[in-house]
Amino acid sequence: MERRELLKLITLVTGGALIGGELFLSGCKNEPEMGGAAFNDQDIAFLDEAGETIMPKTKTPGAKEAKIGAFMQVMVNDCYTKEDQKIFHEGIGKLDKATKDKYKVSFMEATPEQRKELFTALDKEAREYAGKKSEFDREQSAKANEAKQKGETYEKKTMDPHYFTMLKQLTLLGFFTSKTGATETLRHVAVPARFDGNFPYKKGDRAFFE
Template sequence: MNRRKALGSILGLTGIGIVSYVGLKYVSGNSASNKGQLPKYLNLIAELVDVIIPPTETPGAKEAKVQDYIVDFMESCASNKEYNNFFNGLNDLQETCLNTYDASFENCTMEQKMVLLEDLDNNSGSNSLFSKINNKLRGRSFFNLLKTLTIEGYCTSELGTTVHLNYAPVPGKYEAITTINTNQKAWATR
C-alpha cells in the first residue's frame, strides 16, 4: 500500500471525526443543564403568563398558578435542550427589557409587556420546513414553550376547568355531533 494514500486516509477519517464531533456539539447545544434555577424566576414567569392569559370576567393564568405548573414541568419533564432554551429565553427577555425600558419585565407597563411579547411571537418562527428541522435539532423556542405550557397549565388548573371551561364531572352520554350554542363554554375534565 502506498504510504501517502494511507496517511491521507487516516487524516481524512480524523477530519471527518472532528467535523462530526463539532457538529454534534453544535446541534446538541450545551449539555450542561441549569436545572434548579427556574424557581428564582417565578415572579417573571407569573407576569409572562398573566400577559398571555390576563384576568377578565374569568381568572387569569397568574391566579390559576400556571407559573408553578411551568416551573414544575420544566424542572421535571423538559429535556436539557428545551430547559436551556427556556432559561436562556427568560434571561434574554430580562436583558431586552433592561436595555429597552431601563426596567425589569415585572416593572414594565402593560403596553410595554405586550410589545415585547408580540415581538417574541413574531420572531418565534413560522411553520416552515426549516423551523421544523430547527425545532427537532435544537428543541422548541422559548416563546413556543411559554405559550404551550401556559395554555396547558391554565386548561388543566382547577380555576381553568371550573370557571373558564364548562366542567362536568359526569358528562353523560357521548354525542358525536352536537350543536354549540352562542357563547357556550368548551367542555373540560380534570
C-alpha cells in the same frame, strides 16, 4: 377537553409540537440524574407575570391565579430534557433583556401594555422560527431515510426550540389543565354523559373540559 386534544390545540396555536409532550402524557417524571437549574422565588414570580401577559385576567381568572409559575417549574424539571431546561432558563434572561433593550426597564417593571407589545413581537418571531425549524426537521428526516436506504448512517442535526414557544406552550397547558382554567374558564363535567351532537350552543359559550 381531553389532554391529547389540548396538545393538538397547543401545537396549532404555537406552530410546533408540545415540548416534553410525550413525557407529559406518560406521567412526566425525569430520571433524578437529569438535574437542571433550580428555580428561585424570583423566577416563579417572573413566570407568573409572563403567563399572565399571555392569559390575562378578564371576566375569568388569568394565568397567575392558576399558579402558572409553579406549574412551569414542575413541567420543566420533570418533562424537559436537560438541553431544553437550559434553553428555558436562559429564556428568562433573554426575555428580561429584550424588555430592557426596548423599554429601558426590567420585565417586572414594565407596564401591561409594554409587556403585551413585546409578547406580540416575540410571538411572531417564534412562529416564524417554528416554521423554519419544521422545514429543517423534514430535511433532516429525508436525509436520514435516504442514508438508511443506502445502508448508511446519518446523524440528524437539530434546531433548538424558541424560548418564547416554550413559555407560551406551558402557559396554555398549565392554565387549561388547572382547576381554575377547567372550572372557571371552560365548562367542567366531572362525569361526562353520552355524546349529544345537538346540544344547544350559543356564541360565547365556554368549551367543555373533561
